[in-house]
Amino acid sequence: MSWTECIEPRPFAATRLICFPYAGGSSYFFRDWRKGLPEFEVHAVCYPGRADRFGEPAATDLVAMAGEIAEAVRPLTDRPTVLFGHSMGAVVAYETARALEAAGSRPAHLFVSGARAGHLVRRDARAAGKNEETVITALQELGGTDTELLDHPMFRELILPYVQADFRMLGGYEHRAGALLDCPVTAVAGMSDPRVTAEQAAQWAQVTEGPFRRFMVPGGHFYLADSPPYELVREVCAERGETPSR
Numbered sequence: 001m002s003w004t005e006c007i008e009p010r011p012f013a014a015t016r017l018i019c020f021p022y023a024g025g026s027s028y029f030f031r032d033w034r035k036g037l038p039e040f041e042v043h044a045v046c047y048p049g050r051a052d053r054f055g056e057p058a059a060t061d062l063v064a065m066a067g068e069i070a071e072a073v074r075p076l077t078d079r080p081t082v083l084f085g086h087s088m089g090a091v092v093a094y095e096t097a098r099a100l101e102a103a104g105s106r107p108a109h110l111f112v113s114g115a116r117a118g119h120l121v122r123r124d125a126r127a128a129g130k131n132e133e134t135v136i137t138a139l140q141e142l143g144g145t146d147t148e149l150l151d152h153p154m155f156r157e158l159i160l161p162y163v164q165a166d167f168r169m170l171g172g173y174e175h176r177a178g179a180l181l182d183c184p185v186t187a188v189a190g191m192s193d194p195r196v197t198a199e200q201a202a203q204w205a206q207v208t209e210g211p212f213r214r215f216m217v218p219g220g221h222f223y224l225a226d227s228p229p230y231e232l233v234r235e236v237c238a239e240r241g242e243t244p245s246r
Contacts, residue, residue: 002046002072003045003046003068003069003072003073004018004027004043004044004045004046004069004072004073004076005027005043005044005046005052006041006042006043006044007031007034007042008034008041008042009041010040010041011041013039013040013041013079014039014079014080015039015040015041015079015080015081015082015108015237016040016041016042016043016076016077016079016080016081016082017033017037017040017041017042017043017081017082017084017233018043018044018045018073018076018081018082018083018084018093019033019042019043019044019045019084019085019086019089020045020083020084020085020086020089020090020092020093020096021044021045021047021086021088021089022086022087022088022089022114023087023088023163023166023167023170024159024162024163024166025047025086025087025089026046026047026050026051027044027045027046027051027052028044028051029044030042030044031044032228033228033230036228036230037230037233037234039234040082041079043073043076045069045089045092047059047065047162047166049161049162049165050159050162058161058162058165058166058169059165059169060165060168060169060172061169061172062088062091062092062095062169062170062172062173063095063173063176065092065169066092066095066096066098066099067095067099069092069096069099070096070099070100070103070105071099071103073096073100074100074103074105077100077105077106077107080108081107081108082107082108082109082110082111082233082237083096083097083107083109083110083111084111084113084233085110085111085112085113085115086113086114086115086224087113087114087115087221088115088166088169088170089113089115090112090113090114090115091115091118091121091170091173093110093111093112094110094112094118094181094207095118097110097181097183098178098179098181101179101181101182101183102179106182106183107183108183108184108237108240109183109184109185109186109236109237109240110181110183110184110185110186110208111185111186111187111188111233111236112185112186112187112188112201112204113187113188113189113224113229114188114189114190114193114195114196114221114222114223114224115189115196115201116195116196116200116201116203117187117200117201117203117204117206117207118175118204118207119175119203119206119207120200120203121170121173121175180207180208180209181207181208181209181210182208182209182210183208183210184208184210184211184212184213184240185204185205185207185208185210185211185212185213186212186213186214186215186236187201187202187204187205187212187213187214187215188201188214188215188216188217188229188232189201189214189215189216189217190216190217190218190219190220190221190222190223191216191217191218191219192218192219192220193219193220193221193223194220194221195221196221198214198216201214201216202214211240213236215232217229217232
């Protein structure tokens with residue numbers, strides 16, 4: 001299966017936007033972004049083990065998965081390509097940007113949303129032992145998942161296994177020293193996010209030699225569910241000449 005989904009190809013769009021879902025998320029979350037950002041050709045990353053790739057085993061190595069994603073999206077970088085990742089997806093997008101730059105395909109911009117800087121993510125051996133109840137508790141704390149859904153038998157049978165797999169994969173992530181990014185990086189976090197402080201978001205400045213900006217926006221960890229940051233993405237990219245201004 002393809003690593004990305006593009007519901008509406010836009011051959012005349014100046015810029016592509018590739019969106020990376022959070023732990024337990026799928027490409028479906030970003031399907032409406034093409035409507036909010038009509039000047040971009042929007043692609044969403046499809047992680048294995050869910051949605052259209054439900055029959056595949058979930059990924060176990062975040063860096064290896066990012067490498068595969070980078071290989072798959074390299075042909076898309078014939079136009080300026082912006083990466084946007086949320087929560088776990090921010091770390092995957094960051095590692096994908098590293099792999100792209102190492103291969104000579106520099107992204108136009110990296111947006112990291114709702115996540116601590118990559119070098120602040122600590123390997124967590126306890127993640128491998130997280131049972132259903134501890135994962136559900138974590139989802140409740142973060143918000144973004146309907147409480148009634150969490151108790152539904154179908155959720156526990158079909159969805160919870162790949163959510164647990166994502167938690168294990170992120171828990172096994174270990175940041176590697178290496179070359180800093182060259183591309184601009186913008187960090188975004190909700191002011192009420194229980195997992196990411198303003199200072200932790202600001203630490204993303206240390207991953208790039210390019211320009212860096214941080215935005216704190218109203219809302220919690222899943223601020224973008226109710227208020228997708230369309231204007232922020234549009235304005236930041238337009239300011240840097242990565243997309244035409246409206």
